[in-house]
Amino acid sequence: DTAVSQTPKYLVTQMGNDKSIKCEQNLGHDTMYWYKQDSKKFLKIMFSYNNKELIINETVPNRFSPKSPDKAHLNLHINSLELGDSAVYFCASSQPGTGTEAFFGQGTRLTVV
């Protein structure tokens, strides 16, 4: 019974296409995140949602649009994909407050060709 699950695990697509990555958590957490791990292996936060509301939006191109239909889901839609978007994208969730950890999904490896 996976705590944080994201689909698909692998995604290969052409430049200019629009794609979505889905994420669901069954931990009852209020906060969900999207992280990007690029070729330099740096795990960089992209977005953070608390109870369906956007609370953090790092400097991410507006081609990336997160959607949270409910607090258990945070999907990532990417428009007009570019070669530089190739990376591994991780969804995570946590419960707000000091002394908590984030739980991660297995990652989605996006390859733009």
Place this chain on the structure above:
Amino acid sequence: DQQVKQNSPSLSVQEGRISILNCDYTNSMFDYFLWYKKYPAEGPTFLISISSIKDKNEDGRFTVFLNKSAKHLSLHIVPSQPGDSAVYFCAASTTGNQFYFGTGTSLTVIP
């Protein structure tokens, strides 16, 4: 601007010896620090954490040390086992609302 740094991209250790992974941070507002372990093609999994009010936390073979004045933390694994071979990420947070990660250290434990 990277607020959490792991300056050693890789580390090799003999089985049974101690592994020491280091991490530095710049933001003095961080109040919670975590270590994650990551295997290939999997997401990071939580390993151990420490609050800023402590300087040491131990869990079995894993101990995390925090030196707030130096803005430095380290993870000690003793004894190291081949199954510990993975990438280790250091992370820091403020009030648990955002987690900042380092670039990871790839640990190889040689049998």
